[in-house]
């Protein structure tokens with residue numbers, strides 16, 4: 001069997017060949033002038049991708065979970081109140097993490113496949129005293145997107161810092177850190193940022209840094225402590241050598257190349273491309289009679305889709321889709337784990353990739369005896385793509 005598969009999961013994604021080639025250099029010293037220039041550029045460009053001019057970028061070896069841990073460890077002191085807007089799997093993880101650092105955690109839970117009602121969020125915030133509010137931008141277990149701009153406004157109104165987990169969203173789903181006044185936006189390299197796994201990325205607002213700097217207690221996590229990393233990031237931004245923990249030099253070359261590509265496309269064009277490709281895929285799903293986990297179109301993300309198996313079809317569909325050259329992901333949300341599958345469409349994804357994916361889903365469904373007319377999904381996707389040109 002061929003080794004050529006199209007990887008369409010919600011991370012890791014298909015990486016651009018130039019990004020992979022950028023990693024393949026012989027590893028220079030982490031204080032070599034060329035590397036300092038590349039790391040400095042990557043930090044400057046990360047801010048541009050987050051649409052922030054005033055934020056402090058951090059790039060640290062680790063996965064997205066470390067970026068979450070950094071936000072929690074540096075902003076929370078024992079006894080602080082934290083509000084988690086919980087839309088699924090990663091909201092649960094954030095709540096557990098905050099509690100580990102001694103936070104008093106209150107959760108507003110969304111119904112499965114939906115966002116929590118704004119009035120419930122406001123009622124919770126009005127109770128008062130919350131130091132931070134945590135939001136998952138795109139919940140990877142449900143494909144639900146939250147209204148980060150509106151939630152951020154609510155947090156600000158009630159005096160809470162806003163922390164947004166953008167791991168399945170950043171650089172694909174629309175986000176404007178300064179304009180939306182979000183205090184911490186965090187992600188990982190392997191999703192829409194388009195770099196192999198291994199980098200935790202975040203940008204913190206001046207307000208978040210100030211809250212960190214006026215802590216009364218030391219950060220309860222040595223590796224994640226901003227006191228260790230802030231001077232390092234500032235040094236690379238100033239194109240100066242420095243050391244705390246050895247940076248993943250080759251991955252940072254790849255990050256610099258991917259951020260360069262992202263900015264060359266332009267953020268507005270990139271948001272539009274993700275929207276169009278997502279709508280094409282979702283139109284195909286609808287034409288095939290498949291139901292999505294997000295309960296309304298405006299609750300559905302642009303970077304991924306979560307789809308119920310139709311009657312008579314089960315997780316065996318995943319193998320059939322793979323036989324047709326495309327890898328998609330199984331379920332993640334514990335309540336419906338075996339009843340749905342997930343497709344990532346972010347980063348370097350193209351219109352042709354999404355058509356290949358629709359074609360593979362159609363062939364898989366046909367092989368399992370699902371009643372449908374071959375090509376109806378493809379036609380629906382093509383129509384969306386054609387109208388967007």
Ligand SMILES: *Cc1c(COP(=O)(O)O)cnc(C)c1O
Pocket residue numbers: 011063064065066090136138139140165166167168188
């Ligand atoms: C993938 C993901 C994470 C975890 O990232 P890792 O790199 O796997 O640690 C956290 N939050 C969201 C929304 C994700 O999609």
